[in-house]
Amino acid sequence: MSKYTLAFPVQTEIEIRKSRFIGFVFPVSDRDAAMQEIDRLRNEHRAAAHVCWALMAGGQSGMSDDGEPSGTAGRPMLEVLRHHELDGVLAAVVRYFGGIKLGAGGLVRAYTDAVAAALMQAQRIERISYAELDVECDYAEEARVRRWAEQQGYALVHGSHAETVRLRIRLPGIMQDQAKDALRNLTQGRARFS
Numbered sequence: 553m554s555k556y557t558l559a560f561p562v563q564t565e566i567e568i569r570k571s572r573f574i575g576f577v578f579p580v581s582d583r584d585a586a587m588q589e590i591d592r593l594r595n596e597h598r599a600a601a602h603v604c605w606a607l608m609a610g611g612q613s614g615m616s617d618d619g620e621p622s623g624t625a626g627r628p629m630l631e632v633l634r635h636h637e638l639d640g641v642l643a644a645v646v647r648y649f650g651g652i653k654l655g656a657g658g659l660v661r662a663y664t665d666a667v668a669a670a671l672m673q674a675q676r677i678e679r680i681s682y683a684e685l686d687v688e689c690d691y692a693e694e695a696r697v698r699r700w701a702e703q704q705g706y707a708l709v710h711g712s713h714a715e716t717v718r719l720r721i722r723l724p725g726i727m728q729d730q731a732k733d734a735l736r737n738l739t740q741g742r743a744r745f746s
Contacts, residue, residue: 555637555639555678555679556636556637556638556639556676556677556678556679557579557638557639557640557641557676557677557679558577558578558579558638558641558674558675558676558677559579559674559675559676559677560579560674560675561576561577561578561579562576562577562670562671562673562674563575563576563670564666564669564670564672564673566662566665566666566669567650568654568658568662568665569650569652569654569658570650570651570652571647571648571649571650571652571654571662572646572647572648572650573645573646573647573662573663573665573666574597574645574646574647574648574666575643575644575645575666575667575669575670576589576593576642576643576644576645576646576670577641577642577643577644577667577670577671577674578641578642578644579640579641580607580609580640580641580642581640582609582612583607583609583612583614585642586605586607586609586642589642589644590603590605590642590644593644593646597646597648599648600646600647600648601619601647601648601649602617602618602619602620602625602645602646602647602649603618603644603645603646603647604616604617604618604620604625604626604629604644604645604647604663605618605626605629605642605643605644605645606626606627606629606630606632606633606642606643606644606667607630607641607642607643608630608633608634608638608639608640608641609639609640609641609642610639610640613630615627615629615630620647620659620663621656621659623656623660624656624659624660624663625645625659625660625663628660628663628664629643629645629663629664629667630643631664632664632667632668632671633667636671636676638676639679640679643667643670645663645666645667647662680724680725681724681725682722682723682724682725683722683723683724683725683728684709684720684721684722684723685720685721685723685728685731685732685745686718686719686720686745686746687718687719687720687721687735687743687744687745688716688717688718688743688744688745688746689716689717689719689735689739689742689743689744690716690717690739690742691713691716691717693717693738693739693742693743694717694719696738696739697717697719697735697738697739697743698719700734700735700738701719701721704723704731706721706722706723706731707721707722707723708720708721708722709721709722732745
């Protein structure tokens with residue numbers, strides 16, 4: 553499973569036998585966000601011969617050779633992302649043709665090297681999946697629960713007040729069980745979870 557994403561986008565450029573290969577890597581939330589970046593690159597680089605890309609985004613992954621011979625651009629770029637255990641990442645390479653054909657092996661190396669060069673400058677960060685925990689407590693315990701969530705660095709995303717207080721807390725998914733135990737202790741067992 554891919555467990556890293558990128559902290560910020562990176563752009564690099566390499567030249568191979570007079571062709572310019574501009575490599576980009578972007579952190580993206582999903583395929584729609586990735587396609588917006590591809591459209592932007594196509595608009596910015598209208599004179600480019602190809603805008604090839606590879607996307608690792610869970611079930612929304614994909615790739616495109618954009619007119620290069622099949623299997624010479626998208627697939628090698630996707631393999632680089634897999635090798636680096638990345639998810640939520642778009643790799644794109646804009647190619648300005650320099651007049652000299654590189655052959656299938658040369659293209660594979662060029663697209664692989666363009667993405668690898670961008671990733672060498674990128675900062676990988678751990679990808680964390682978040683969950684929301686619904687907590688029900690008495691009014692007397694609300695301030696204590698809110699303070700606890702703040703001290704833990706968790707986000708309070710919703711609160712409602714009726715007969716009891718209901719708070720929705722956003723936290724890393726792997727922390728849910730620990731959070732429930734902590735909140736039960738904090739409220740002497742009176743906190744309820746739905």
